[in-house]
Amino acid sequence: MKIFGKRSLLILLLMIAGGSSLFAADNTHIDSGATAWMLTSTALVLLMIPGLAMFYGGLVRSKNVLGTIMHSFVAMGIISVLWVIVGYSMSFGKNILGGWFGWNSDYFFLKGIDTNILDAGIPEYVFTMFQGKFAIITPALIAGAFAERVNFKAYCFFIAIWSLVVYNPICHWVWASDGFLFHLGAKGAIDFAGGTVVHISAGVSGLVAALFLGARRGYPYQVIRPNNMVITMLGAGLLWVGWFGFNAGSSISSGLSTAQALTATQVAAASGALFWILIESFHQGKATALGFASGILAGLVAVTPAAGVVQPYGAMILGILASTICYMGIQLKNKLGYDDSLDAFGIHGIGGIVGALLLTFFIRPSWMRDAAAAAGGKWTIWNQFGVQATAVSIAIVYAAVMTFIIIFFLNKFIKFKSSEDDEMAGLDRSYHGERGYGMLNPS
Numbered sequence: 001m002k003i004f005g006k007r008s009l010l011i012l013l014l015m016i017a018g019g020s021s022l023f024a025a026d027n028t029h030i031d032s033g034a035t036a037w038m039l040t041s042t043a044l045v046l047l048m049i050p051g052l053a054m055f056y057g058g059l060v061r062s063k064n065v066l067g068t069i070m071h072s073f074v075a076m077g078i079i080s081v082l083w084v085i086v087g088y089s090m091s092f093g094k095n096i097l098g099g100w101f102g103w104n105s106d107y108f109f110l111k112g113i114d115t116n117i118l119d120a121g122i123p124e125y126v127f128t129m130f131q132g133k134f135a136i137i138t139p140a141l142i143a144g145a146f147a148e149r150v151n152f153k154a155y156c157f158f159i160a161i162w163s164l165v166v167y168n169p170i171c172h173w174v175w176a177s178d179g180f181l182f183h184l185g186a187k188g189a190i191d192f193a194g195g196t197v198v199h200i201s202a203g204v205s206g207l208v209a210a211l212f213l214g215a216r217r218g219y220p221y222q223v224i225r226p227n228n229m230v231i232t233m234l235g236a237g238l239l240w241v242g243w244f245g246f247n248a249g250s251s252i253s254s255g256l257s258t259a260q261a262l263t264a265t266q267v268a269a270a271s272g273a274l275f276w277i278l279i280e281s282f283h284q285g286k287a288t289a290l291g292f293a294s295g296i297l298a299g300l301v302a303v304t305p306a307a308g309v310v311q312p313y314g315a316m317i318l319g320i321l322a323s324t325i326c327y328m329g330i331q332l333k334n335k336l337g338y339d340d341s342l343d344a345f346g347i348h349g350i351g352g353i354v355g356a357l358l359l360t361f362f363i364r365p366s367w368m369r370d371a372a373a374a375a376g377g378k379w380t381i382w383n384q385f386g387v388q389a390t391a392v393s394i395a396i397v398y399a400a401v402m403t404f405i406i407i408f409f410l411n412k413f414i415k416f417k418s419s420e421d422d423e424m425a426g427l428d429r430s431y432h433g434e435r436g437y438g439m440l441n442p443s
Contacts, residue, residue, distance in 0.1 A: 058231030
């Protein structure tokens with residue numbers, strides 16, 4: 001009896017300390033390693049949102065820093081609530097209305113997933129919360145396009161409506177098991193972590209919003225300088241760290257594909273940052289901190305759809321190409337004179353398009369073999385490029401049209417652009433009654 005007790009205690013301690021898997025009450029297998037990584041990834045993606053707030057907040061004038069940061073933070077509240085109520089169901093439920101979006105009554109308020117374990121070995125709650133962070137950051141990215149000139153109340157209504165009628169449907173098409181883009185071609189449109197779902201949809205929507213609102217007062221004749229590049233650089237660093245959860249977490253596992261995605265993410269960010277300041281050095285004679293931060297984001301955005309299918313050399317080339325093309329896009333913006341305040345389209349829209357299309361030419365051989373087998377030997381790189389181009393085109397057109405419709409009608413009820421008095425006083429004082437820097441006068 002004494003020996004039996006010691007053995008039982010030893011077994012119990014081993015189960016607590018080192019078991020690679022546990023079992024739910026219904027004997028469904030839970031992979032504790034994958035679950036732990038997905039919990040970590042969920043936290044990392046959430047970290048990106050204050051990172052984005054800092055990145056954007058440092059780039060605007062001091063009178064708008066708090067208002068700009070609030071654009072990211074308020075999305076954490078609004079979209080989180082909507083995601084639990086209907087967003088997850090619309091994105092990952094079964095097709096309704098011809099597949100425009102999904103629906104599953106068990107996902108309504110998440111009331112039917114309390115004990116669900118997914119085939120990947122993680123509780124469905126974890127997957128739900130992980131995907132919810134993507135839903136939060138996507139509309140927050142749009143805010144960079146019209147920073148310093150949007151009515152805060154209108155912005156809150158806009159991101160709520162936009163998440164329901166733009167983000168959720170595109171998410172469903174690309175990532176849901178019965179989404180039509182998920183099944184397009186031999187193995188579907190490749191969007192490992194959100195190049196199309198997140199960055200293209202946000203970048204294009206930001207461009208439409210910026211054009212609808214018009215430029216900030218005084219732009220481009222008045223020089224508009226960042227208020228705090230230190231904050232911006234710290235924000236870029238947090239985004240880089242958080243992106244490991246964004247990309248590597250999208251493997252929904254803790255194994256080889258996770259390591260592949262994490263490595264591709266690091267390589268693309270580093271090559272994008274270095275190549276951006278190299279271009280700046282030749283073009284402007286100086287390598288700027290803002291350029292380095294922009295290159296980080298360009299590389300990260302471009303590798304987002306590709307992280308699960310490209311090898312390190314491909315990720316490096318994508319980072320270089322994204323920096324080059326995004327840099328050219330921003331220079332073109334300056335010539336055309338439209339006011340995409342913080343280059344939401346210039347980085348996220350263009351970078352997402354570059355990554356989603358050009359990943360086709362760097363797909364690892366094992367993925368190609370699987371695709372060829374699925375297509376009965378008829379798969380080619382150009383077939384996949386056509387699939388990618390189709391998905392990108394659909395996302396661009398849908399996001400652009402729906403964003404215009406939302407803003408057009410919303411503007412009839414709540415003036416979308418801030419008034420001249422509010423803009424001149426600054427968003428901090430006009431909409432929040434506060435100052436980002438209490439000891440300084442807004443400028």
